[in-house]
Amino acid sequence: MGFLAGKRAFIVGVATDRSIAWGIARAMHREGAELAFSYVNDKMKERVEPLAHSLGSRLTMPLDVTVDGQIDAAYELLKREWGALDVLVHAVAFAPREALTGNFVAATSREGFRIAHDVSSYSLTALARGAQPLMAGRAGALLTLTYLGAMRSIPGYNVMGLAKASLEANVRFLAADLGPAGIRVNGISAGPIKTLAAAGIPGFRKMLSRVAEIAPLRRNVTLEDVGNTAAFLCSDLAAGITGEIVYVDGGFSTVGMSFPLEAGEG
Numbered sequence: 583m584g585f586l587a588g589k590r591a592f593i594v595g596v597a598t599d600r601s602i603a604w605g606i607a608r609a610m611h612r613e614g615a616e617l618a619f620s621y622v623n624d625k626m627k628e629r630v631e632p633l634a635h636s637l638g639s640r641l642t643m644p645l646d647v648t649v650d651g652q653i654d655a656a657y658e659l660l661k662r663e664w665g666a667l668d669v670l671v672h673a674v675a676f677a678p679r680e681a682l683t684g685n686f687v688a689a690t691s692r693e694g695f696r697i698a699h700d701v702s703s704y705s706l707t708a709l710a711r712g713a714q715p716l717m718a719g720r721a722g723a724l725l726t727l728t729y730l731g732a733m734r735s736i737p738g739y740n741v742m743g744l745a746k747a748s749l750e751a752n753v754r755f756l757a758a759d760l761g762p763a764g765i766r767v768n769g770i771s772a773g774p775i776k777t778l779a780a781a782g783i784p785g786f787r788k789m790l791s792r793v794a795e796i797a798p799l800r801r802n803v804t805l806e807d808v809g810n811t812a813a814f815l816c817s818d819l820a821a822g823i824t825g826e827i828v829y830v831d832g833g834f835s836t837v838g839m840s841f842p843l844e845a846g847e848g
């Protein structure tokens with residue numbers, strides 16, 4: 583029996599079969615969880631529904647996290663269909679494309695800042711509010727996805743780094759608030775993975791190859807790496823872990839000499 587048998591998980595953030603949320607869904611399904619999925623708009627509905635069906639899920643719904651009414655409607659549907667919820671996966675981030683292009687100061691407008699923080703951080707608080715009553719009396723778990731740009735300046739990540747720093751603080755404040763109700767809240771800081779959100783980021787391929795040269799494991803991380811850690815963190819195996827950011831990055835963030843030695847030097 584899988585270590586998530588009997589758990590019901592709501593997955594927010596699947597866009598394609600390369601989405602990190604999809605890697606998480608596959609791992610959770612393998613471990614016996616029952617899944618529900620949201621899609622951001624009608625275009626994504628066409629992509630997400632067949633993916634959901636392939637994991638035996640018929641529970642899919644629209645959810646743009648910037649619209650309060652859609653959050654309410656999603657939880658009303660979950661309450662009607664399931665009555666309760668064990669796991670929420672938040673794998674959503676967005677900043678206007680111009681905000682991720684060029685230098686930080688030049689690229690960061692008031693509106694870009696607002697949108698990045700609304701979609702990428704506030705949405706976790708809003709989704710946690712809806713999940714709380716459905717998780718009452720159960721060992722609930724919330725999980726979000728973050729990136730090293732929260733802690734270090736990374737060229738081009740720009741205002742998304744500020745939004746991820748806010749998201750990581752959000753994890754700690756939610757953990758403190760919801761812990762007494764038995765709900766754990768954690769984040770995974772993933773190394774770069776080629777997803778839809780990464781497509782079209784200038785220099786992303788080069789970033790992948792540099793990380794694979796420098797990281798202790800000498801490779802990039804996979805959807806399976808992140809999915810397995812996510813399944814663990816949302817299971818009762820991780821019952822003592824909350825308010826934590828777990829790095830799934832092949833160790834990249836732990837090294838301080840960020841260039842490989844030339845052949846023969848070591």
Ligand code: NAD
Nearest residue numbers: 595596597601602646647674675727772774775777778779
């Ligand atoms: P992705 O494009 O597959 O997923 C991003 C998701 O965000 C999409 O499903 C998109 O529909 C959704 N989204 C955007 N705006 C939304 C809104 N207003 N309402 C609801 N959903 C919305 O890309 P991904 O890389 O799988 O991203 C998932 C998470 O992983 C993000 O938080 C991202 O920051 C994080 N992350 C990604 C990487 C990477 O290198 N790919 C690394 C670390 C962390």
Ligand code: 0WE
Nearest residue numbers: 675676677678679729737738739774779780783
């Ligand atoms: O969080 C992310 C990317 C999130 C993202 C991506 C886009 C592209 C399309 C947010 N908003 C948008 N807006 C769009 O219009 N990552 C962790 C992936 C990523 O993005 C980078 C990275 C990495 C890694 C941008 C610059 C440098 C590194």
